[in-house]
Amino acid sequence: MIPEAGPKSSPPETPERLVPLDVDVSAARAALADVPWEPGAPKPDPILIADHVVRRFGGLTAVDVDHVEVQRGVITALIGPNGAGKTTLFNLLTNFDTPDEGRRTFNGEVIDKVPAHRIANHGMVRTFQLTKALSKMTVIENMKLGATGQKGEKLWRSLLPFTWSAQEKEIEQRADALLVHFKMDHMRDEFAGTLSGGQRKLLEMARALMVEPEMVMLDEPMAGVNPALTQSLLGHVTGLRDQGMTVLFVEHDMDMVQEISDWVIVMAEGKIIAEGPPASIGQNQAVVDAYLGSSHDSALDLDQEL
Numbered sequence: 001m002i003p004e005a006g007p008k009s010s011p012p013e014t015p016e017r018l019v020p021l022d023v024d025v026s027a028a029r030a031a032l033a034d035v036p037w038e039p040g041a042p043k044p045d046p047i048l049i050a051d052h053v054v055r056r057f058g059g060l061t062a063v064d065v066d067h068v069e070v071q072r073g074v075i076t077a078l079i080g081p082n083g084a085g086k087t088t089l090f091n092l093l094t095n096f097d098t099p100d101e102g103r104r105t106f107n108g109e110v111i112d113k114v115p116a117h118r119i120a121n122h123g124m125v126r127t128f129q130l131t132k133a134l135s136k137m138t139v140i141e142n143m144k145l146g147a148t149g150q151k152g153e154k155l156w157r158s159l160l161p162f163t164w165s166a167q168e169k170e171i172e173q174r175a176d177a178l179l180v181h182f183k184m185d186h187m188r189d190e191f192a193g194t195l196s197g198g199q200r201k202l203l204e205m206a207r208a209l210m211v212e213p214e215m216v217m218l219d220e221p222m223a224g225v226n227p228a229l230t231q232s233l234l235g236h237v238t239g240l241r242d243q244g245m246t247v248l249f250v251e252h253d254m255d256m257v258q259e260i261s262d263w264v265i266v267m268a269e270g271k272i273i274a275e276g277p278p279a280s281i282g283q284n285q286a287v288v289d290a291y292l293g294s295s296h297d298s299a300l301d302l303d304q305e306l
């Protein structure tokens, strides 16, 4: 469990809103009530759309998604049995992988040709596992690394050192404010490698927020998290939505899916096989069949949790 922040010299204030987004969250969630419970269902205000997205690995078609839309301002879970294609689709949606066919649209703009390292500038960010190299950096250094596409990257700005150092200061202030918000400021100068599994997940989330995104993509946010930190993490994910951000997460933990998602998209064998509110998914015959047809563990998960 993360201890409360220790006494520090005047910590930076947590910003009232980490991201000033003009999204009516209640309206966005309520609008889902009119969405049909079927694969590829159109949404009232989609922020992300994928069309005819196909990804093959040799003879295997890992993803073959005809159409899928993600509603703005809500939390959507992407679930499915092992090998369903969730991670591959996630990578395709964030441009970390290139489809053999298909088109992806974010905020009305086709993003097929946007390089992965530039996608955050468009307002979409994903969390990353804390790699070995990042473990050898301190928490604050990790946070600062999350700030991409800043003014200092542009050549003309680098000729104006005052602008550059003001930018550096802004980045550090935002990083410190986020660390306070996530109750990690007491670990600011520790090596990231010393964090527990749950603290790593918090750092990954905090780092993603450095770019003030509109949409946050979380890859298995509950994996390796100690139960003591579960509620805190869930609270932070719903907190992203409550500030107007759109959240899409891949997760095996059905408790989390049930507790926080507004909408669930189910994949099996590369395709979207079902969509609907979390309570509807356990009763969906195609979903039950897909989980029963997969590994024993996944079938048990569905049986017990949905």
Ligand SMILES: Nc1ncnc2c1ncn2[C@@H]1O[C@H](COP(=O)(O)OP(=O)(O)OP(=O)(O)O)[C@@H](O)[C@H]1O
Pocket (backbone or CB within 6 Å): 057, 060, 061, 062, 080, 081, 082, 083, 084, 085, 086, 087, 088, 089
């Ligand atoms: N780089 C790759 N090369 C070859 N096959 C791959 C590659 N990546 C994924 N696959 C295959 O594509 C299919 C979908 O994999 P993917 O990891 O997307 O599924 P998943 O739903 O995320 O599974 P899990 O829940 O087990 O993580 C699997 O059969 C997997 O073996």
